[in-house]
């Protein structure tokens with residue numbers, strides 16, 4: 001069930017019907033202001049709505065002041081173990097903080113953080129993690145790991161409510177895709193607060209993207225989840241942002257830039273389609289509208305398979321066809337297909353039309 005409540009992280013609404021927000025996490029040492037800001041600008045350029053920075057030391061809190069001031073997108077400070085750092089991060093201007101109430105030092109310390117958040121009107125992401133569940137849930141974790149996660153999250157929510165605080169979102173992280181799906185489904189039925197989705201330690205670009213697409217995609221298709229982060233083992237945080245966008249675009253939850261459709265090829269293929277697809281994808285990066293462009297290996301099923309594409313090409317051995325909305329526009333030599341396709345796209349825009 002979609003969350004009923006809405007919070008705001010800086011100027012980004014989360015939950016309550018707002019578009020699913022894309023976030024990522026910087027992989028630089030936060031105290032290195034220049035490198036951290038450079039990475040934040042890259043992820044913002046790639047489409048991140050929010051970015052989280054690890055704040056494990058006082059030096060990072062100091063850096064946070066400049067980072068918050070100069071960042072083009074809201075900053076979430078990520079704190080573990082040390083509640084004074086959470087308080088200092090709020091005072092340094094963080095737009096949101098992320099804490100795990102299970103490792104921040106007990107309910108009294110959480111209460112101190114919440115009191116500071118209230119004073120500064122800063123929301124909190126409260127996260128529970130399958131790797132650090134409270135001791136009293138350990139037995140349950142063995143018999144029913146999904147219920148253990150959900151119960152830990154609900155206990156955290158109840159603590160927030162006892163503290164008379166409702167400006168928070170909740171995350172439950174697990175390395176297991178089925179447990180992530182089951183626990184978020186169950187939690188979404190029990191609480192009205194926004195949910196942050198992610199598969200923790202998902203893996204490399206290939207496996208991590210797939211696990212995230214399956215886990216997060218399943219939940220998002222059900223209308224569950226208000227903000228997402230794809231965790232990938234790569235230094236380039238912008239890759240996480242691109243994957244998140246592809247998932248949201250595939251589900252038609254948000255639009256951003258062109259959508260490329262390409263057939264898988266088969267024995268009918270008679271030209272170097274790999275290079276053509278790569279070149280079309282590269283050139284499409286310069287376009288901002290959500291045009292659909294298809295690249296198909298042959299005319300047998302090609303045009304019919306991509307009838308809804310705004311533009312497309314079907315290749316063949318010597319000459320291919322350029323088409324638009326399922327209608328052929330012109331036949332051109334195969335080595336000129338890409339150039340001619342983009343001439344048609346540019347001509348369309350020059351005529352003042354929009355998709």
Ligand code: SF4
Pocket residue numbers: 263264265266267268269296297298299300301302305
């Ligand atoms: Fe095969 Fe042609 Fe279909 Fe591509 S469009 S998969 S080449 S039949």
